[in-house]
Structure formats: C-alpha cells, structure tokens
Amino acid sequence: MRLAILTGGGDCPGLNNVIRAVLFQAIKKYEDEVFGYLYGWKGPINNLIMPLALSDAEGIFNQGGTIIKSSRTNPYKTEGGPQKVIDNLKLNKIEALIAVGGEDTCGVAYKLFKDFKAPIICVPKTIDNDLNATDQTFGFDTALSIVCDAVDRLHTTAKSHDRVLVLEVMGRHAGWIATMGGIAGAADYILIPEEAFDINKVAEAIKLRKKEAGYAVIVIAEGAKFSDEEILKGQEKDAFGHVKLGGIGDRLAKALEEKTDFETRAMSLGHIQRGGSPTAFDRVLGTRYGLKAVDLVHQKKFGRMVSLQGNKIVDVDVKDAVGTLKTVDKELYNQTKVFFGDEIKTMTRV
Numbered sequence: 001m002r003l004a005i006l007t008g009g010g011d012c013p014g015l016n017n018v019i020r021a022v023l024f025q026a027i028k029k030y031e032d033e034v035f036g037y038l039y040g041w042k043g044p045i046n047n048l049i050m051p052l053a054l055s056d057a058e059g060i061f062n063q064g065g066t067i068i069k070s071s072r073t074n075p076y077k078t079e080g081g082p083q084k085v086i087d088n089l090k091l092n093k094i095e096a097l098i099a100v101g102g103e104d105t106c107g108v109a110y111k112l113f114k115d116f117k118a119p120i121i122c123v124p125k126t127i128d129n130d131l132n133a134t135d136q137t138f139g140f141d142t143a144l145s146i147v148c149d150a151v152d153r154l155h156t157t158a159k160s161h162d163r164v165l166v167l168e169v170m171g172r173h174a175g176w177i178a179t180m181g182g183i184a185g186a187a188d189y190i191l192i193p194e195e196a197f198d199i200n201k202v203a204e205a206i207k208l209r210k211k212e213a214g215y216a217v218i219v220i221a222e223g224a225k226f227s228d229e230e231i232l233k234g235q236e237k238d239a240f241g242h243v244k245l246g247g248i249g250d251r252l253a254k255a256l257e258e259k260t261d262f263e264t265r266a267m268s269l270g271h272i273q274r275g276g277s278p279t280a281f282d283r284v285l286g287t288r289y290g291l292k293a294v295d296l297v298h299q300k301k302f303g304r305m306v307s308l309q310g311n312k313i314v315d316v317d318v319k320d321a322v323g324t325l326k327t328v329d330k331e332l333y334n335q336t337k338v339f340f341g342d343e344i345k346t347m348t349r350v
C-alpha cells in the first residue's frame with residue numbers, strides 16, 4: 001500500500017514520535033511505501049511530497065518539531081483547494097492519508113472524508129489539549145512540564161523580592177495549560193478563557209496572599225478575557241480565522257499594580273511551550289497513536305481518529321472530535337479556587 005502522512009497546525013513535541021511509529025509499523029509490519037506531505041495541508045494542495053524511509057526515523061525520537069514541517073493552510077480557504085488535495089492524492093497513487101493535527105487539521109480531514117470519501121485517518125495533536133473525543137492530545141504533557149518548571153522558578157524570585165509575578169501561557173479558547181500548569185506549580189491564581197474574571201476579586205485575593213506569604217504567582221491563559229475583551233497582538237487572522245492573542249498578562253499586571261500598589265511584573269512563555277524534546281509521556285502517546293493509525297489504515301477504517309480512552313488507544317469517529325472544543329472541566333477549575341485567596345468562601349456562601 002502507498003500511504004502518506006502530514007502534520008498540520010501549530011507544531012508540538014511528539015510529532016516525530018508519531019512519524020517514527022508510522023514508518024516502523026507501515027514498512028516493517030505491512031511492507032507499505034510511505035510518503036510525507038510537507039507543510040500540513042499545503043503539501044497535498046501544492047503536491048509537495050517526499051518518500052520517507054526507515055532511515056528518516058533515525059534519531060528523531062527525542063526531537064521536538066516535525067521533520068515534515070507544518071503550516072496553518074486551510075484547503076477550504078484556497079481556490080480549488082479540496083479538489084487539488086484529492087487530485088494530488090490520486091496523482092501520487094496515495095491510498096491512505098494520516099493527518100496529524102488539532103481541531104483545524106482534523107476538521108479539514110473530516111470535511112474531505114465527508115465531501116469526497118477521502119481515505120483519511122486522524123491523529124490528535126495540540127499542546128492546548130482542547131480536542132474532543134480523546135482523553136489527551138500529545139504535546140500537552142510537554143507544554144505542561146515547561147509551564148510547571150517556569151512557575152517553580154517564578155516562586156523563588158517572586159519571594160525574594162516580595163513581588164507579584166504573572167505568567168501568560170498558551171490556550172486560546174481552553175485553559176488546560178493554565179489550569180494544570182497552575183495546579184502543578186502551586187499558582188496563587190489561575191485565569192482561563194472559560195471564565196471571565198473580575199479584576200477586583202483577583203486584586204482582593206492577591207492582597208490576602210501578599211499578607212500571608214509576601215508574594216504571589218498568577219498563571220493566566222492568553223485567551224482569558226479582561227472585562228469580556230480578548231487582548232490581541234494585531235487584527236490579522238490566519239486561514240482558520242484565528243486572531244493572534246497576546247498581552248493579557250501585561251494588561252493584568254498593570255491593572256493589579258494600580259489596584260493593589262504591589263510591584264507586579266508579567267512575562268509570556270509563548271512558543272517556548274511548543275519547542276524542545278517531548279516528555280516520556282508524549283513520546284509514548286505519540287508512538288501508540290502512530291502504531292494504531294497504521295492499523296486503522298489497513299482495516300480501511302477511514303474517517304476515524306485514534307484516541308486515548310483511559311489507558312487504551314481506541315478509534316472514534318473524527319466527527320465527534322471536531323466542531324466544538326474540549327474546554328476545562330468546570331468542576332476541576334472550581335476546585336482550584338480553594339487556592340485563590342478567599343474565593344472559596346465567597347463560592348460556598350452563595
């Protein structure tokens with residue numbers, strides 16, 4: 001069989017583990033020929049294709065990024081894009097395509113499957129962990145460990161200077177990185193896109209924390225809304241209609257300083273969260289996803305996505321993974337409020 005793989009959307013550690021597993025499973029178990037489409041969906045639109053061999057998998061197990069590149073190209077926003085994808089799959093006699101990506105990449109895969117019966121299997125990826133129908137996407141665990149390390153470091157310096165430090169992390173519409181990173185790093189306040197925040201409440205909580213400990217560390221997701229407003233880097237949108245977020249940490253720090261008079265500084269972790277070597281968890285998850293994806297190809301279970309459920313790798317309808325995002329569980333987020341000043345008292349009183 002001739003099969004191809006592409007990686008789309010924002011990169012993340014673990015992509016190369018999927019590619020490595022696909023190569024081993026396809027070549028050694030099924031004697032397939034494997035090809036890589038370069039730069040996500042841009043590859044099959046523009047016929048950017050390269051043969052992949054087992055030697056390409058050499059030494060990539062601990063490398064972040066993706067050896068077949070990525071982009072945020074949307075065939076459905078490109079003139080004749082979907083048809084070009086289908087034509088190029090035919091031209092190269094590709095019998096199955098493994099699309100590794102998040103909501104956008106898998107959303108395109110679902111449309112191509114629905115509109116053209118395209119033989120596609122999806123693999124769920126994103127540091128944001130906001131894809132439905134799977135317990136976890138790979139890349140998230142690595143991002144989390146980077147955030148946890150950063151929050152740990154902020155504690156010691158904040159404490160030495162009696163400062164309030166604000167860390168802005170990724171997470172456009174879902175605050176998984178902020179919530180889990182904040183819990184792991186013992187943040188004194190966690191702010192996420194799912195719950196609009198009241199600056200006065202945050203200021204009161206920080207005042208209490210300062211009284212008790214002398215310093216405070218706050219983790220805020222880039223998509224958290226300041227008085228219902230998203231803080232943007234610019235007006236430009238990508239091919240999937242996403243705006244560039246950034247700056248909410250600075251905005252919060254400024255407002256907090258005004259309200260509390262405490263010296264408050266902000267920093268943003270940005271793409272550091274997407275780079276570097278994958279954690280052991282992401283290496284294993286990416287590998288298991290890749291192995292399963294090739295099995296699904298040979299079972300001709302197209303339109304399916306590999307998924308982690310409990311401890312098992314299963315397959316689900318890709319339709320169930322796209323369309324809506326998996327946002328932070330309200331109950332989990334509410335539980336973290338016990339760490340935010342006297343917020344919990346306010347909650348239980350009502």
Ligand code: F6P
Nearest residue numbers: 009010011126127128170171172
């Ligand atoms: O891939 C998800 C993500 O990391 C988001 O958390 C973030 O907002 C976005 O990508 C940044 O994308 P880009 O690298 O295209 O600016």
